[in-house]
Amino acid sequence: MTRPISRIRGTGGGHAPQKPVETSPAVSDEVKTTTCYMCACRCGIRVHLKDGAVRYIEGNRDHPVNKGVLCAKGSAGIMQQYSPARLTKPLKRVGKRGEATFEEIEWDEALDIATRWLGEVRETDPRRLAFFTGRDQSQALTGWWASQFGTPNHAAHGGFCSVNMAAAGIYTIGGSFWEFGVPDWEHTRHFLLFGVAEDHDSNPMKAGLAQLKARGAKFTSINPVRTGYSAIADEWLGITPGTDGLFILALVHELLRAGKVDVDYLARYTNAPWLVIRDPGGTEDGLFARDSAGRPLCWDRVREAPGDPLAAETAPALKGEVTLPDGRRAVPAFHMMAERYLDPGHGPDAVAARTGIPAATIRRVAAEIAHAAFEQVVELDQPWTDWAGRRHDKTIGRPVAMHAMRGISAHANGFHTCRALHLLQMLLGAIDCPGGFRYKPPFPRPAPPAAKPAGHAGQIGPGRPMAGPPLGFPMAPEDLLVEADGTPRRIDKAFSWEAPLAVHGMMHTVIANAHNADPHEIDTLFLYMANMAWNSAMNTAGTMDMLTARDEASGEYRIPRVIYADAYYSEMVAYADLVLPDTTYLERWDCISLLDRPISDADGPADAIRQPVVAPDRDVRPFQDVLLALGARLGLPGFAREDGGARYPGGYAEYLVEHERKPGVGMLAGWRGANGEAEGQGAPNPGQLDAYIAHGCYWRQELEPGQRYFKHANRDYLDYAVAMGFIDAAEPITLQLYCEPLQRFRLAARGHGAARPPEVHRTRIETYFDPLPFWYAPFDEGEASGFPFHAVTQRPAAMYHSWGSHNAWLRQLHGHNRLYVPAAAAEAEGLADGDWVWITSRHGRVKGRVRLMEGVNERTVWTWNAIGRRAGAGNLDPAAPEARESFLLNHLIEDLLPAREGGHRYANADPVTGQAAWYDLRVRIEKAAPAEAGEAAPAFAPLARPPGLRAPPAMVRQGAKQAPAE
Numbered sequence: 001m002t003r004p005i006s007r008i009r010g011t012g013g014g015h016a017p018q019k020p021v022e023t024s025p026a027v028s029d030e031v032k033t034t035t036c037y038m039c040a041c042r043c044g045i046r047v048h049l050k051d052g053a054v055r056y057i058e059g060n061r062d063h064p065v066n067k068g069v070l071c072a073k074g075s076a077g078i079m080q081q082y083s084p085a086r087l088t089k090p091l092k093r094v095g096k097r098g099e100a101t102f103e104e105i106e107w108d109e110a111l112d113i114a115t116r117w118l119g120e121v122r123e124t125d126p127r128r129l130a131f132f133t134g135r136d137q138s139q140a141l142t143g144w145w146a147s148q149f150g151t152p153n154h155a156a157h158g159g160f161c162s163v164n165m166a167a168a169g170i171y172t173i174g175g176s177f178w179e180f181g182v183p184d185w186e187h188t189r190h191f192l193l194f195g196v197a198e199d200h201d202s203n204p205m206k207a208g209l210a211q212l213k214a215r216g217a218k219f220t221s222i223n224p225v226r227t228g229y230s231a232i233a234d235e236w237l238g239i240t241p242g243t244d245g246l247f248i249l250a251l252v253h254e255l256l257r258a259g260k261v262d263v264d265y266l267a268r269y270t271n272a273p274w275l276v277i278r279d280p281g282g283t284e285d286g287l288f289a290r291d292s293a294g295r296p297l298c299w300d301r302v303r304e305a306p307g308d309p310l311a312a313e314t315a316p317a318l319k320g321e322v323t324l325p326d327g328r329r330a331v332p333a334f335h336m337m338a339e340r341y342l343d344p345g346h347g348p349d350a351v352a353a354r355t356g357i358p359a360a361t362i363r364r365v366a367a368e369i370a371h372a373a374f375e376q377v378v379e380l381d382q383p384w385t386d387w388a389g390r391r392h393d394k395t396i397g398r399p400v401a402m403h404a405m406r407g408i409s410a411h412a413n414g415f416h417t418c419r420a421l422h423l424l425q426m427l428l429g430a431i432d433c434p435g436g437f438r439y440k441p442p443f444p445r446p447a448p449p450a451a452k453p454a455g456h457a458g459q460i461g462p463g464r465p466m467a468g469p470p471l472g473f474p475m476a477p478e479d480l481l482v483e484a485d486g487t488p489r490r491i492d493k494a495f496s497w498e499a500p501l502a503v504h505g506m507m508h509t510v511i512a513n514a515h516n517a518d519p520h521e522i523d524t525l526f527l528y529m530a531n532m533a534w535n536s537a538m539n540t541a542g543t544m545d546m547l548t549a550r551d552e553a554s555g556e557y558r559i560p561r562v563i564y565a566d567a568y569y570s571e572m573v574a575y576a577d578l579v580l581p582d583t584t585y586l587e588r589w590d591c592i593s594l595l596d597r598p599i600s601d602a603d604g605p606a607d608a609i610r611q612p613v614v615a616p617d618r619d620v621r622p623f624q625d626v627l628l629a630l631g632a633r634l635g636l637p638g639f640a641r642e643d644g645g646a647r648y649p650g651g652y653a654e655y656l657v658e659h660e661r662k663p664g665v666g667m668l669a670g671w672r673g674a675n676g677e678a679e680g681q682g683a684p685n686p687g688q689l690d691a692y693i694a695h696g697c698y699w700r701q702e703l704e705p706g707q708r709y710f711k712h713a714n715r716d717y718l719d720y721a722v723a724m725g726f727i728d729a730a731e732p733i734t735l736q737l738y739c740e741p742l743q744r745f746r747l748a749a750r751g752h753g754a755a756r757p758p759e760v761h762r763t764r765i766e767t768y769f770d771p772l773p774f775w776y777a778p779f780d781e782g783e784a785s786g787f788p789f790h791a792v793t794q795r796p797a798a799m800y801h802s803w804g805s806h807n808a809w810l811r812q813l814h815g816h817n818r819l820y821v822p823a824a825a826a827e828a829e830g831l832a833d834g835d836w837v838w839i840t841s842r843h844g845r846v847k848g849r850v851r852l853m854e855g856v857n858e859r860t861v862w863t864w865n866a867i868g869r870r871a872g873a874g875n876l877d878p879a880a881p882e883a884r885e886s887f888l889l890n891h892l893i894e895d896l897l898p899a900r901e902g903g904h905r906y907a908n909a910d911p912v913t914g915q916a917a918w919y920d921l922r923v924r925i926e927k928a929a930p931a932e933a934g935e936a937a938p939a940f941a942p943l944a945r946p947p948g949l950r951a952p953p954a955m956v957r958q959g960a961k962q963a964p965a966e
């Protein structure tokens, strides 16, 4: 807008007219919408382009995720686009692995090499391909590709991220936090946030907290460290790491003791009334009593007979042991639960010292959430109808909402802790009600969904696809992927007796297992966007050694071939034999699909795309296009036509539109049908991507008001979910307070059934497959003598793992890290701000500088995650503060637990799901000698700069393009 300066000043009389001032200069000659990818939150953005280059990024105000909000990372996307760390051309290793000595090759040669390697594997034993991806957002494609290739050895990063949170949610409530659920920011009265500093759900979380604050609702943060969101919490509880389960179960104890539980909700929507057989030593002990059709039974307290818990006329009992007509004894699941948690061992006095939270505080918090749930009930003037046809005139809710993520998840006891949190929500009746946790469509789904992991002996063979997806939800020992002797079939040992419910796989174990040929050898390790030679690995130095280790007899690498795809020069690039350079997120098509992890909110399903807003100025290709091309060259049925041609010659954009997972269901739900008239299900629409672009690159559908709450039991919603293809049948989804699948594994450990664990695993399965949540000490505790501090990492708001540590703007915010130490502990150790210290675990030691702080648990030290880089990585100056002043805590974390009886070593992970137990780390700190100050340790040989990358300029400036490499 141009305004005369005289009018701006409000004067003008007597002065000569002056030149108008441009107060809103046009910064761009074109604006394109797409989806941010500077973290996993997937906000909508508007990218301003000037002369074909990215000039400015702003939030899309119409977008359902961020409503215009953009964070520091999102706006710094411009510096990601013009980062000096961008790879520029396919690379073939010419020196030793790990030296980063490459030559540039053309794409044809790169694809020929990959096709030859992968083709040999597929035609002999497809399991010899391990295909794992990091924090990419195309798992609906990559999982499909793996199953078409025929390998079960596939997963994404979830196993080392927060699979405990996801698995506990999916097995318990048929949904989960973040992508599958959200706090009801509009109505909650008390919000409890567990183990979250800066979340995956970043901008929505900030907006939600602002909404809470404006309404005066209470916000309690439970976190060892008071950073990020905790800084604005009304109450911060600096819990000791790994004890969240104790705290949560103490709240459960208090609520049960006070009778502050929603018995109607429990009886109607959960399996609390389902009868559990009591037959110690018997084959059915701990399983649900079922009728002849396999339906679970409850006890009808009016008829005094077994009943159908889902029938409207049944009056289910929640307590009391009963004798079934066939003579078996049984009790409601609620009865068992109450017996357990009313035990004084779960009371506040018993857990206060260990959690670091005073007993009186625990009692008060329990009373406060009970008050909010039962005295501040939310009543919406909105009728709805339940599955049995009962009409409810109002929608009534218990306004206590919770959210949690990696802080409670990344422990060896994380699965049960996360289940305990869902149990607490159920007791309060606070799931999918006004003020509570709310599902995001396409969730809820049956808990768990029916899909099982494929990879059994008969499902795999040379030259053919695998009969099913590589990931799924085991319900019983028969679903495990194990050999006849019980040893694992997958390279990561997911879905074996070592981690039966590893529903996101165990990427963190792949390199060590492949190196050890345990359980089998592999030929090719194919990784995408996963910095496994640095911040995505435990035992980081050991992992680098394993990637370069050779077989003594043959002299060949123990992991024979490594293919790696990445857009940037991460540490992992140096360990690849073949590098496939990816584009940036602003240069490619992408999709955020309902088949994967969509962008829905509680009031409606939504998905989104990325469109290329600029053309690559380097010889790089979108990884998704490369995967499609490889699939076609390999003749994979989903990717090649019968005549041998590519099924999607137009690349990923064509795949997004044309591919159908089942008739009418594709990657995108909006504008389906020949003319774009259908939503959810419908024929492919050639104009679909244009329709998305015209609509800001997203699609969203609004639920009817009567469909929005109690989705697990809401007839109108369930009918809608079937019509949209979200679920198969419009049947109520019962919340699983008692998790029967766990008991099936436990019975196997007790010697029942055909599929039983090998002797070495029996005690472990018996112990940890408890159908009710329980707390146990993290496994490292036993080895913790001499290591008095818990050590954890947090992700800052302005940096997403190592993604941003080559970004010129974000580096200015977080160019180095410090070890934050409780001030009192530092004083006791004689440490002052800025001192150099050695940080030692049972596995190794690193050196860094300390900073003292008050807002941290007295037994905990912490640092920012992945600020420390290997010298030369990210095309940073080897003397950059990320390399010289910064440290990586990963070096201290062992990938295996100490040997147990019999010598077996388990992964450093949760025994139920295989989730990497990053946060179980214990350390001691000692002041470094004066001569040792000044440089972080360990220091690895600087990585050489690969061909195609130029020495970074002294200053990376906005708008200044990198000159092409010489």
Ligand code: SF4
Binding pocket: 036, 037, 038, 039, 040, 041, 042, 043, 066, 069, 070, 071, 072, 073, 074, 075, 202, 203
């Ligand atoms: S939170 Fe920030 S970085 Fe993440 S998607 Fe949104 S704008 Fe991008």
